[in-house]
Amino acid sequence: MKLNKAHRLFVVALTALLALAAVVPAFAGTKRQNIVEIAASNPDFSTLVAAVVKADLVDALDGPKRVTVFAPTNAAFDDLAGELGYANGMALVDALSAEQLTPILLYHVTNGNRSANTLFPPQSVRMLSGDRALTAIDNGMKTIDGQPIVATNIRASNGFIHVIGGVMLP
Numbered sequence: 001m002k003l004n005k006a007h008r009l010f011v012v013a014l015t016a017l018l019a020l021a022a023v024v025p026a027f028a029g030t031k032r033q034n035i036v037e038i039a040a041s042n043p044d045f046s047t048l049v050a051a052v053v054k055a056d057l058v059d060a061l062d063g064p065k066r067v068t069v070f071a072p073t074n075a076a077f078d079d080l081a082g083e084l085g086y087a088n089g090m091a092l093v094d095a096l097s098a099e100q101l102t103p104i105l106l107y108h109v110t111n112g113n114r115s116a117n118t119l120f121p122p123q124s125v126r127m128l129s130g131d132r133a134l135t136a137i138d139n140g141m142k143t144i145d146g147q148p149i150v151a152t153n154i155r156a157s158n159g160f161i162h163v164i165g166g167v168m169l170p
Helices: 005-028 037-040 044-052 058-062 075-084 089-095 098-106
Strands: 067-072 109-111 124-126 132-138 141-144 146-157 159-164
Touching: 005 089, 037 044, 037 058, 037 067, 037 159, 044 058, 044 067, 044 075, 044 089, 058 067, 067 146, 075 089, 109 124, 141 159
Parallel strands: 067 159
Antiparallel strands: 067 109, 124 132, 132 141, 141 146, 146 159
16 A cells, blocks of 8 residues: 555654654652762762761751752762771761861852853852862863862752762861
């Protein structure tokens, strides 16, 4: 049976509509994850998550308040731990008290949605610790407080995450 042009167009349109109807419900119930959910779902941030939990800062990062987190990776914590004589980042977190971790962690958070393009040209950024961290461009690499920014603009429901290659110390 030979299909005419109008019939073929109808079949193509109907097929596209059915495919769209099957896909839309899959996305209808999804919502963007908050900063804590994103970090907890990424194994590269397990040390950071452990530190946030120990310092009792989860509520500060998973609520509706807009914040931007400069998130050190496990490797960043491991590097700092090695410099300080600990076996790894988790051992360092285990050795520190919540009172010691809190100012360090708050030095990685600033108020508001701060996409990467709002951090450059270089500037001073007030962190939740009350201290200021400086953004810079060193040999083409964007940095904050001397630590390389290795990934930017991870969008969360309550702000942004920028991945950094070192732990910043206030």
